[in-house]
């Protein structure tokens with residue numbers, strides 16, 4: 815009886831760890847639908863987009879990638895019909911709330927690219943998230959690159975919220 819229970823627990827633990835790997839879930843923060851905009855040759859910068867959800871109140875501090883010499887967190891805003899973007903120090907990730915990084919709001923700006931990002935490339939991203947206790951968590955993601963002309967499509971397909979806003 816005891817040994818039966820023990821093996822059952824082991825099975826459940828294994829199952830959970832497999833799910834964890836598939837969804838790129840770490841202890842605190844989930845990253846979903848990460849993607850990078852593919853570039854044309856010689857283009858100096860691009861953007862990375864995703865949805866982040868933290869278990870506890872946290873903030874995204876920084877992002878690094880081997881494809882860019884400089885990575886910044888940006889916020890796009892519309893003012894007098896002109897789209898502009900500014901660098902932000904960090905992005906708040908309230909507990910349990912999905913925060914979207916998309917072309918219209920927060921996004922990860924990949925600058926001084928080391929080469930062209932081609933459609934289908936897997937772009938490694940390393941995110942640093944800090945929780946309210948000051949504990950830092952590093953999350954590694956491989957974001958697929960998508961072509962420019964599928965950009966709007968992609969963001970709509972992956973965000974039901976955007977959809978409902980538009981109707």
Ligand SMILES: [Cu+2]
Nearest residue numbers: 888899921923
């Ligand atoms: Cu930007």
